[in-house]
Amino acid sequence: MESSELTYGSDPSGLVWGFVFRQGQPAAPIGASEAIRWIEREAGASSSGFVWLHFNLSHVASMKWMREHARLPEEFFEALQEGSRSTRIEQAENTLIAVVNDVLHNFSFDPTDIATLWVSVTEKVVISVRRTPLKSIERLHQAVEGGAEIHSSLELLIHLLRDQADVLIGIVRNAVAQVDDIEDKLLAGRVSRGRADLGALRRVLVRLQRLLAPEPASMFRLLQKPPHWIAEADRQDLRQSTEEFAVVLNDMVALQERIKLLQEEIAAQINDENNRSLFVLTAVTVLALPINIVSGLLGMNVGGVPLAKDDGGFWIIVALVAAVTLTAGWIVVRRQKDN
Secondary structure (H helix, E strand, O other): OOOOOHOOOOOOEEEEEEEOOOOOOOOOOOHHHHHHHHHHHHHOOOOEEEEEEEEEEOOHHHHHHHHHOOOOHHHHHHHHHHOOOEEEEEOOOOOOEEEEEEEOOHHHHHHHHHHEEEEEOOEEEEEEEOOOOOOHHHHHHHHHHHHOOOHHHHHHHHHHHHHHHHHHHHHHHHHHHHHHHHHHHOOOOOOOOHHHHHHHHHHHHHHHHHHHHHOOOHHHHHHHOOOOOOOOOHHHHHHHHHHHHHHHHHHHOOOOOOOOHHHHHHHHHHHHHHHHHHHHHHHHHHHHHHHHHHHHHHHHOOOOOOOOOOOOHHHHHHHHHHHHHHHHHHHHHHHHHHH
């Protein structure tokens, strides 16, 4: 039981899963020890095929294994430690280093449900590293296990980026459904917490856009001067996947603008309700003012109070107060209609 908890769902080296891809054959599972022998035997060979190893960074042994056996550039380990985690793909000699942001499986529009995946791609070896289980990389894992044909290491990275775009499309659709529901309630006049919900949703979308949008500069440099082992077809696929991802991000920007307009509409509706409440309160105060003044004057304990000894004095005062109150009410109603 204790040993199972310490491995965090991976083997003792921190490897969650591994696959070897050979030309014309489905991907075959591979363990850490087999991966070491494959890297030593095939990494420098001219034969086709590559290996994909996925590690859990929460496992303390994973970093040691990668430093000793994976032949990763130092820039990759620096990317694991740096604070900037915006999505980008950079080149370090003949290695591509990708920083990809993804969401957890049970994503609930909470900013804490966004995490980072690091990927190192060479012609023969793909290393991916994460701290928590993420949705896009799991989709890629299921596709590989299902027999998806992947012919090169860069094609595997492109497949991951497209899976990430599909996940983002699902998030946008869920967000649109929530916005539609709030908008329907707004039109029906039944909005209670809509403004707060829209604000939280908008903050999450802004964070997603900031983290998931690929850095244009890094993509431009890569597409202009890719490593020598990248085929022209893979280069075009990478450009196309980037363009498709940009379309999804544009949809997210449009959704943010729609949320902003709804927030302004709800704010205007709340202001109108507050103005009506304030008007009612002012009207009641104005209508009650004559009787309060008269009762205050007639209630003073001094001599000379008018109509004090008149038998009809009470009704005279009542009629006077009623007339003044009705006149004030008529003025208030007329001004409200004019506005």
